[in-house]
Amino acid sequence: MTRPVYVHDLDALAAHVRSVRSALPERVELLYAVKANPDPGVLRSLAPAVDGFEAASRGELRRLAEVLPDRPPAAYAGPGKTDEDLAAALAAGAGRVHVESPAELRRLGALARAAGTTAGVLLRVNLPVAAPGASLVMGGGPSPFGMDPADVRECARRPPAGVDIRGVHAHLASGLDAPLAGQVATAVVEWAVAEVGAAEVDVGGGMAVDYTDPTARFDWAGYGRDLTRILDRHPGLRLRIEPGRALTAYCGTYLTEVIDVKRSYGEWFVVVAGGTHHLRTPAAKGHSQPFTVHRRPADGQPRTDGGRVTVVGQLCTPKDVLARSVDSGPVGVGDVLIFAMAGAYAWNISHRDFLLHEPPEFRTGDPRDVAAGWATRP
Structure with a gap:
């Protein structure tokens, strides 16, 4: 039995991010949200093509300092x-701190004064912007994220010493297609410029990733045209975006071997090594992770009849499901399942210590080559 393995195709990642960068206006700063996947190889591959990195914890600050010591977080x-x-953000030289509340702003000002510096700040605003069809909404109503518009206006009018308020940050929703993302960005910028005179606006990420179609991509060219129109209306504006999942989801693949197949009340279950403690994405998003089957010689091993299957892992919970009732063709013991789109919010968000199973291995390259070279069955 070969341990499950994550494969990062770094060449494909670099090519994808270059295409994203080329679709955006030159004046738009492209940041990568490290939370999506902080793998060192991923960060190094992204570095030449992005304008900076957005960190959201001291751990991510440390990771960036270790991997890219000459690249302070943007x-x-x-x-x-x-x-x-x-204090860690100030010490790391973070270009902007996205402040979430008036109290946080006051604390940051005091820390900056004590350190003899000034913190560049974007105020995170929770705007009532409609986002129909978004998969996750974090704004427009009561939320732990950001400040009400009135609080942002007050902070901008009366900032404490030690901070330089440059503008506004807003990440209001995730799962936005390009037209909706353009509408949200436009609404955020128009509010920020009109209400607080923002010189800079970060409109966040949240670009849609379609797990039902691994070949689909966000319409970066269309989004770029919308951002161009925003910049044409505000020629002095500094505009940022910070995608994560939409950059790295496609570069990661999770390969695992089938341990058993069985029928239960007429339904086929395919049991694989590993599970959602390695790849939590399908459990977190409530979808079936797309996969293909690398079939190996049957050698008399059990095999499904080609109907729908549910793929489960090794955990002692009925929630350990990677794909539910999907068409895959026949699947047999010893086959290798190749789960696509595992390059974001996958291993890094998984409950890896539940049952204390061995972690997966990690490799770089083409996942098809790795699958083809998988040890043959005895």
Whole structure:
């Protein structure tokens, strides 16, 4: 039995990010949200093509310092920042701190004054912007994220010493297609310029990734045209975006071997090594992770009849499901399942210590080559 393995295709990642960069206006700064996948190889591959990195914890600051020591983070974000977090962001030379509340702004100002510096700040605003069809909404109503518009206006009018408020940050929703993302960005910028005179606006990420179609891509060219129109209306504006999942989801693949197949009340279950403690994405998003089957010689091993299957892992919970009732063709013991789109919010968000199973291995390259070279069955 070969341990499950993550494969990062770094060449494909670099090519994808270059295509994203080329579709955007030159004046738009492209940041990568490290939370999506902080793998060192991923960060190094992204570095030449992005304008900076957005960190959301001291751990991510440390990772960036280790992997890219000459590249201070462009932004430091996240709710619930402690004084230690804010001090670490200042020490790391973060270009902008995304401030979540008036109290956080006051604490940051005091820390900056004590350190003899000034913190560049974007105020995170929770705007009532409609986002129909979004998969996850974080704004427009009561939320732990960001500030009400009135609080942002007050902070901008009366900032404490030690901070330089440059503008506004807003990440209001995720799962936005390009037209909706353009509408949200336009609404955020128009509010920020009109209400607080923002010189800079970070409109966040949240670009849609379609797990039902691994070949689909966000319409970066269309989004770029919308951002161009925004910049044409505000020629002096500094505009940023910070995608994560939409950059790295496609570069990661999770390969695992089939341990058993069985029928239960007429339904086929395919049991694989590993599971959602390695790849939590399908459990977190409530979808079936797309996969293909690398079939190996049957050798008399059990095999499904070609009907729908549910793929489960090794955990002692009925929630350990990677794909539910999907068409895959016949699947047999010893086959290798190749789960696509595992390059974001996958291993890094998984409950890896549940049952204390062995972690997966990690490799770089083409996942098809790795699958073809998988040890043959005895």
